Amino acid sequence: MLDGGAPTASAFACPTAIRVIDSHTEGEPTRVIVDGWPQPSGATMQERCDDLRRNYDHLRRAVVCEPRGHSAIVGALITPPVNPDSLAGIVFFNNGTYLGMCGHGLIGVVRTMKHLGRLSAGSVQFDTPAGTVFAELNDDGSVTIQNIPARCHAIDVTVDVPGIGRVEGDVAYGGNWFYITHLAMPLEMSNVAELTRATQAIQDTIDEQRVADGAPIDHIEVSGPPTRADADAKNFVLCSGGEYDRSPCGTGTSAVMAARHARGLLPFGQEWRQESITGSRFVGWLTSGANGELVPHIRGSAFITSEATLRFDRADPFQLGIDPP
Ligand code: PYC
Numbered sequence: 001m002l003d004g005g006a007p008t009a010s011a012f013a014c015p016t017a018i019r020v021i022d023s024h025t026e027g028e029p030t031r032v033i034v035d036g037w038p039q040p041s042g043a044t045m046q047e048r049c050d051d052l053r054r055n056y057d058h059l060r061r062a063v064v065c066e067p068r069g070h071s072a073i074v075g076a077l078i079t080p081p082v083n084p085d086s087l088a089g090i091v092f093f094n095n096g097t098y099l100g101m102c103g104h105g106l107i108g109v110v111r112t113m114k115h116l117g118r119l120s121a122g123s124v125q126f127d128t129p130a131g132t133v134f135a136e137l138n139d140d141g142s143v144t145i146q147n148i149p150a151r152c153h154a155i156d157v158t159v160d161v162p163g164i165g166r167v168e169g170d171v172a173y174g175g176n177w178f179y180i181t182h183l184a185m186p187l188e189m190s191n192v193a194e195l196t197r198a199t200q201a202i203q204d205t206i207d208e209q210r211v212a213d214g215a216p217i218d219h220i221e222v223s224g225p226p227t228r229a230d231a232d233a234k235n236f237v238l239c240s241g242g243e244y245d246r247s248p249c250g251t252g253t254s255a256v257m258a259a260r261h262a263r264g265l266l267p268f269g270q271e272w273r274q275e276s277i278t279g280s281r282f283v284g285w286l287t288s289g290a291n292g293e294l295v296p297h298i299r300g301s302a303f304i305t306s307e308a309t310l311r312f313d314r315a316d317p318f319q320l321g322i323d324p325p
Contacts, residue, residue: 014062014319018310021115022073023108025302026280027246030108031064032076034116039079040091048079049091049098049129058320060093065321068310071095071243074105082127087119089127095324096241097218100130101175103250103282103298107143110135111302130175142301149293150174150254150286152262154212161205164198170262171212174254174296176240179206180221187224187234187277192244195222195277199238221252231275242324247300248276253284254296261286261294 018036022029037059040051052060064073072095079089090109092102099105106126113119114137123136131148138144153171157179160166169181183198185191199220206217218240226234237245237252245252253274260266272284282300289295312319 014312021112022306023302025104025107027278028104029073030105032112045129061321086125086127094241104247108302110143144299147254147296150258152258170259172255172259175251177217178219178255179217195236226275231273234275236277246278248274248282250298
């Protein structure tokens with residue numbers, strides 16, 4: 001049931017069927033859980049996320065990892081809202097962990113809810129572990145989201161990465177934590193394996209050292225010149241599960257805008273056109289919150305790709321997914 005309800009299965013049991021709707025947002029997949037997953041407990045979205053991590057993590061793996069999923073899928077569990085004005089709560093997760101917020105995923109959820117007849121044009125509010133976010137379905141089918149406030153934590157942070165050398169970058173928060181850097185490598189699909197290796201080496205080094213006062217960086221974003229004439233920059237984003245984002249990354253675009261604002265390069269209201277490694281694009285801009293916060297807005301499009309019932313056969317040795325390498 002999309003809008004929640006009482007737990008229907010005990011922890012560590014796997015339901016025999018979970019219904020999902022898949023979409024992609026600018027190339028990056030989202031799998032919305034429609035039915036069959038027991039609701040987590042908790043009065044806040046963070047408590048619900050903690051409960052999922054403690055008691056239902058096997059379902060995260062079963063739903064997004066092989067053989068029923070793949071490493072690029074971001075799952076979205078819809079819960080009842082925690083704020084009376086919200087339509088629903090959402091907990092996002094990937095092949096490795098849970099996400100505070102997910103920009104492409106929120107656009108996918110909105111498109112999925114429209115597909116289910118649960119949402120029409122106009123602004124709607126959702127609760128996430130990172131905070132309350134807003135989304136609007138536009139007349140042309142695109143979706144504009146208003147993220148939680150972003151902030152730049154530190155600029156020009158150097159990291160000495162074994163095998164790569166010294167890299168320099170900014171640390172910013174956009175619903176997830178990003179280290180935003182530039183590398184002398186082409187941002188092309190043919191170079192994804194090399195980019196993945198380099199960004200994973202940066203993430204591993206950051207994990208080992210107390211970089212930027214120990215900011216909990218879990219995404220590495222490489223920024224470079226755009227390929228498209230209608231973009232300002234192109235990126236490659238390594239996500240917290242070790243997979244790269246096919247979209248321009250909504251939380252990453254939010255973090256980049258905060259870093260550029262801190263450098264005096266992006267005034268409020270000016271568009272930032274972010275191209276992804278796959279050539280797709282988000283258009284973002286910042287507005288000022290009531291207390292001067294940097295409020296990111298991101299526009300992009302999602303498309304439904306399938307409606308499916310995932311089956312979990314008790315005799316299946318891979319009922320709970322294959323362990324990632
Ligand atoms: O769009 O924010 C995003 C995102 C995070 C991880 C994958 N996509």
